[in-house]
Amino acid sequence: MATDLEPRRFMTKVARMYYTHGIRQIEIASTLGISQARVSRLLQAAEHAKIVRTIVVIPEGLHAEVEEDLQKRYGLSQVHIVEALDPNDEAGINRDLGEAAALILSAMQLSGKTIGFTSWSRSLRSLVATLEPSKKKKSGATRIVEMLGDVGPPQSQHDSTRSTQRFADLIGGTPLFIRAPGVLSSAEVREAMISYDAHTREAIAALDELDVALVGIGTCNIDAPLEPGGNFFTVEQFAMAKSLGAVGQINLRFIDAEGIPLESELDSLVIGVTLAQLPAQGGRFAVAGGRSKYEAVRAALRGHWIDTLITDMETAERLLQE
Amino acid sequence: MATDLEPRRFMTKVARMYYTHGIRQIEIASTLGISQARVSRLLQAAEHAKIVRTIVVIPEGLHAEVEEDLQKRYGLSQVHIVEALDPNDEAGINRDLGEAAALILSAMQLSGKTIGFTSWSRSLRSLVATLEPSKKKKSGATRIVEMLGDVGPPQSQHDSTRSTQRFADLIGGTPLFIRAPGVLSSAEVREAMISYDAHTREAIAALDELDVALVGIGTCNIDAPLEPGGNFFTVEQFAMAKSLGAVGQINLRFIDAEGIPLESELDSLVIGVTLAQLPAQGGRFAVAGGRSKYEAVRAALRGHWIDTLITDMETAERLLQE
DNA sequence: GCAACCGACGAATCTTGATACAATTACGTA
DNA sequence: TACGTAATTGTATCAAGATTCGTCGGTTGC
Numbered sequence: 001m002a003t004d005l006e007p008r009r010f011m012t013k014v015a016r017m018y019y020t021h022g023i024r025q026i027e028i029a030s031t032l033g034i035s036q037a038r039v040s041r042l043l044q045a046a047e048h049a050k051i052v053r054t055i056v057v058i059p060e061g062l063h064a065e066v067e068e069d070l071q072k073r074y075g076l077s078q079v080h081i082v083e084a085l086d087p088n089d090e091a092g093i094n095r096d097l098g099e100a101a102a103l104i105l106s107a108m109q110l111s112g113k114t115i116g117f118t119s120w121s122r123s124l125r126s127l128v129a130t131l132e133p134s135k136k137k138k139s140g141a142t143r144i145v146e147m148l149g150d151v152g153p154p155q156s157q158h159d160s161t162r163s164t165q166r167f168a169d170l171i172g173g174t175p176l177f178i179r180a181p182g183v184l185s186s187a188e189v190r191e192a193m194i195s196y197d198a199h200t201r202e203a204i205a206a207l208d209e210l211d212v213a214l215v216g217i218g219t220c221n222i223d224a225p226l227e228p229g230g231n232f233f234t235v236e237q238f239a240m241a242k243s244l245g246a247v248g249q250i251n252l253r254f255i256d257a258e259g260i261p262l263e264s265e266l267d268s269l270v271i272g273v274t275l276a277q278l279p280a281q282g283g284r285f286a287v288a289g290g291r292s293k294y295e296a297v298r299a300a301l302r303g304h305w306i307d308t309l310i311t312d313m314e315t316a317e318r319l320l321q322e
Numbered sequence: 323m324a325t326d327l328e329p330r331r332f333m334t335k336v337a338r339m340y341y342t343h344g345i346r347q348i349e350i351a352s353t354l355g356i357s358q359a360r361v362s363r364l365l366q367a368a369e370h371a372k373i374v375r376t377i378v379v380i381p382e383g384l385h386a387e388v389e390e391d392l393q394k395r396y397g398l399s400q401v402h403i404v405e406a407l408d409p410n411d412e413a414g415i416n417r418d419l420g421e422a423a424a425l426i427l428s429a430m431q432l433s434g435k436t437i438g439f440t441s442w443s444r445s446l447r448s449l450v451a452t453l454e455p456s457k458k459k460k461s462g463a464t465r466i467v468e469m470l471g472d473v474g475p476p477q478s479q480h481d482s483t484r485s486t487q488r489f490a491d492l493i494g495g496t497p498l499f500i501r502a503p504g505v506l507s508s509a510e511v512r513e514a515m516i517s518y519d520a521h522t523r524e525a526i527a528a529l530d531e532l533d534v535a536l537v538g539i540g541t542c543n544i545d546a547p548l549e550p551g552g553n554f555f556t557v558e559q560f561a562m563a564k565s566l567g568a569v570g571q572i573n574l575r576f577i578d579a580e581g582i583p584l585e586s587e588l589d590s591l592v593i594g595v596t597l598a599q600l601p602a603q604g605g606r607f608a609v610a611g612g613r614s615k616y617e618a619v620r621a622a623l624r625g626h627w628i629d630t631l632i633t634d635m636e637t638a639e640r641l642l643q644e
Numbered sequence: 645g646c647a648a649c650c651g652a653c654g655a656a657t658c659t660t661g662a663t664a665c666a667a668t669t670a671c672g673t674a
Numbered sequence: 675t676a677c678g679t680a681a682t683t684g685t686a687t688c689a690a691g692a693t694t695c696g697t698c699g700g701t702t703g704c
Contacts, residue, residue: 008381013405015378020421021407025661035684040662046378054376056337056368059330083335085343092343099342347691357654362692 011046018043019052053132058082058100066316073320074301076309077282080104082289084312090290091122093312098126101287101310106132110171113211116147116273117167118251119160120182121216123287128167142173145206147213148251148272149182149193151232176203180271181231182252187268194271204271210279215306217288217296218249237266248296250275250286250305257295259303281307289315333368340365341374372454380404380422388638395642396623398631399604402426404611406634412612413444415634420448423609423632428454432493435533438469438595439489440573441482442504443538445609450489464495467528469535470573470594471504471515473554498525502593503553504574509590516593526593532601537628539610539618540571559588570618572597572627579617581625603629611637 014032017023018039025043029036046052063081070079082100084093105127118124146164150157161177168175180200184190194200220242222235233241233252244262246254252270254262261275278284284305288297289312298319300306311319336354339345340361347361354361368374385403392401404422406415427449440446468486472479483499490497502522506512516522542564544557555563555574566584568576574592576584583597600606606627610619611634620641622628633641 009384009405012378012381012384013407016405016418017407019376019378020418036661037663037684038682041683044662049381050379051381052376052378054341054374056334056341056374057372058334059371059373062331062334083331083338085335085339096338096342358691359654359693360652363653366692 007045008049008051011042011049012051014039014042015046015052050132055103058103063313063316066313066320069320070309070316075304076301076307078104078308079316080310081313081316082310084289084314087291087312087314090292093290094123095126097123097287097289097310097312098128099130101127101285102130102132104310110212111142111173114143114145114206114209115171115173116145116207116210116213116215116279117164118147118214118216119164119167120148120151120156121214121287123289124214124216125159125163127214127287128163128170131167131170133170142168142171143176143206144168144171144173145176145203145210146178147207147215148270149178149180149200149231151182151252176206178203178271182271183232184269184271187265190269190271200271207273207277210273210277210283212283212285213273213279214285214287215250215273215278217286217293217300217306218252219292219296220246220248220254221292233266233269240264241266248293248299250300255299255303255305257299257302259299259301259305261303275305278305284308286310291315294318329367330371330373333364333371334373336361336364337368337374375454377425380425385635385638388635388642391642392631392638397626398623398629400426400630401638402632403635403638404632406611406636409613409634409636412614415612416445417448419445419609419611419632419634420450421452423449423607424452424454426632432534433464433495436465436467436528436531437493437495438467438529438532438535438537438601439486440469440536440538441486441489442470442473442478443536443609445611446536446538447481447485449536449609450485450492453489453492455492464490464493465498465528466490466493466495467498467525467532468500469529469537470592471500471502471522471553473504473574498528500525500593504593505554506591506593509587512591512593522593529595529599532595532599532605534605534607535595535601536607536609537572537595537600539608539615539622539628540574541614541618542568542570542576543614555588555591562586563588570615570621572622577621577625577627579621579624581621581623581627583625597627600627606630608632613637616640 014028017028018025025036025039029039043052067079067081070076080100082096084096086092101123144164144167150160164175164177176199178200179197180193184193194204220238222232222238241254241262241264244254244264245256246262247257248255251272253267253275254264256262267274285308286297286300286306287310291314294315297309297311297315301309301319336350339350340347347358351358351361365374389401389403392398402422404418406418408414423445466486466489472482486497486499498521500522501519502515506515516526542560544554544560563571563576563584563586566576566586567578568584569579570577573594575589575597576586578584589596607630608619608622608628609632613636616637619631619633619637623631623641
């Protein structure tokens with residue numbers, strides 16, 4: 001009878017006594033004939049094992065006014081705002097945004113859809129980290145497609161792959177990876193890379209059939225984990241984009257302050273989704289916030305490249321100001 | 323600016339700091355410039371307002387073996403087992419069963435369905451008490467139909483009505499009440515009662531179109547809140563049913579130990595669903611446990627009157643024993 | 645205009661739950 | 675077998691959080 005799940009059963013029992021019935025630890029301890037310390041430890045373990053979940057629900061319509069204003073102003077279909085604890089802590093904001101996005105996503109019907117995913121985005125990674133496995137039956141063939149090749153150092157690439165994989169697992173779908181650098185040195189090399197790998201070709205083909213895209217919005221600077229050159233744009237290339245008027249990029253496709261795409265030879269170096277490939281209205285999700293990204297987010301909104309935005313309060317209010 | 327939802331916003335903020343970010347109350351207090359006591363109170367309030375939800379998930383497949391055995395043995399489509407804290411505490415078991423059932427129900431797709439509900443069942447009432455409002459869009463016209471007229475004292479009747487109403491609200495459907503006694507003194511009075519009230523007629527008609535039924539399983543005794551006579555069977559009537567071989571009843575329709583319906587003149591006194599009206603395979607839910615109900619549950623299973631069972635471990639094991 | 649009341653708040657205090665430490669056991673290795 | 679190591683549990687203690695109580699500001703009623 002000594003199976004591996006006996007402890008889990010015990011944890012569940014204790015957890016139910018404590019949380020559901022509100023019995024004190026000492027009392028639980030005495031009825032079960034164990035020490036209070038053990039009860040405490042079991043509860044910790046239960047929490048760790050995700051048997052106990054404490055979630056903070058963002059009450060519906062808490063920020064209703066601002067959200068509605070934003071919707072009207074930019075013609076968005078959905079807006080969600082989270083309160084940032086510290087507007088300067090971009091990492092913290094990204095975590096919060098990801099968590100909120102996870103809640104929203106889990107309420108959505110995704111099975112059978114083709115979903116574009118931007119695995120290098122920190123907010124989207126934190127989304128994946130928070131997402132709970134859905135109990136829903138996996139109906140239809142859900143596909144999770146990477147929307148950009150590898151960028152950043154090897155460690156980061158690894159994380160990206162894992163992130164995509166995990167996302168697919170949680171949603172109950174098949175991951176389609178782009179196993180190639182995100183940025184290449186020339187259009188020729190890019191072509192070669194694409195034709196080289198069957199998986200990559202398959203993923204790229206799927207980009208034409210996106211139902212939902214979780215896009216990454218970025219600045220025209222090289223952020224922390226990324227490094228210039230190699231599989232990413234160089235400092236010079238970013239400078240060039242800026243000189244053309246770029247204020248941000250959506251999955252490495254540059255746009256100006258009005259959201260107008262800036263076509264250049266840089267486009268032919270990227271292995272990833274193009275703006276034209278983004279799904280129809282209703283499927284363009286962005287999870288982005290923090291001061292540094294404000295310009296880029298505004299541009300993306302103006303160009304109508306996204307229609308569902310999850311952002312922080314400060315960014316939201318700035319977006320409404322002028 | 324002084325709206326009613328400002329405090330909610332504050333609670334949410336504090337709750338997020340505490341639970342999501344794991345910041346100590348004193349620290350939260352000092353950063354927000356309030357006292358630790360206030361933080362504690364705000365957190366309590368947040369919990370009360372259901373902004374913070376702590377749920378204990380019954381890990382998938384914890385009781386897998388027993389559940390599968392039960393499924394095979396009685397040809398059930400779903401079985402869920404909860405661990406009873408105290409097998410003698412029937413009230414406690416009913417609460418637990420209801421809570422478990424709430425989790426299961428909330429994972430189901432119910433919109434557009436016609437759902438039969440047994441509002442006098444204690445376990446089903448506790449289900450309703452636990453159920454969270456679903457965020458899902460209400461698509462189609464979901465109907466919640468009472469499957470039995472009023473039974474028990476006025477107070478209990480009132481609770482029943484509220485329970486049905488609340489269930490309908492939470493699911494996002496329309497309640498159809500049976501505004502008539504559940505048991506009448508003669509078949510003639512029964513007919514009169516049915517024809518009397520339009521609401522009741524509508525509800526009764528809907529009983530022919532059930533997609534899902536949450537049935538109540540009962541013993542052949544008069545349980546605590548119920549009283550003999552009036553709108554319920556008399557002691558003599560129960561005795562008569564027993565003399566015919568009844569070991570239990572499903573919404574006041576008596577069955578013997580093998581689950582075979584016992585037809586008698588008692589049937590013509592009841593305003594409520596008949597066994598023949600129960601929905602097809604897959605839609606017959608029962609939430610029942612505790613020692614006293616064992617016989618009745620077993621009979622219901624043998625007669626295949628239910629195909630989804632939520633019960634306690636002890637009952638489950640007894641059902642497997644012989 | 646004043647007294648009585650009510651609710652919100654913070655300081656101090658008490659209760660509850662977490663943890664450091666030691667004892668115990670199980671297990672692998674010399 | 676004896677020893678070392680690691681895992682597990684309980685005891686005692688400490689920290690974190692809940693609660694009590696008194697104060698203050700605002701409101702109601704006379």
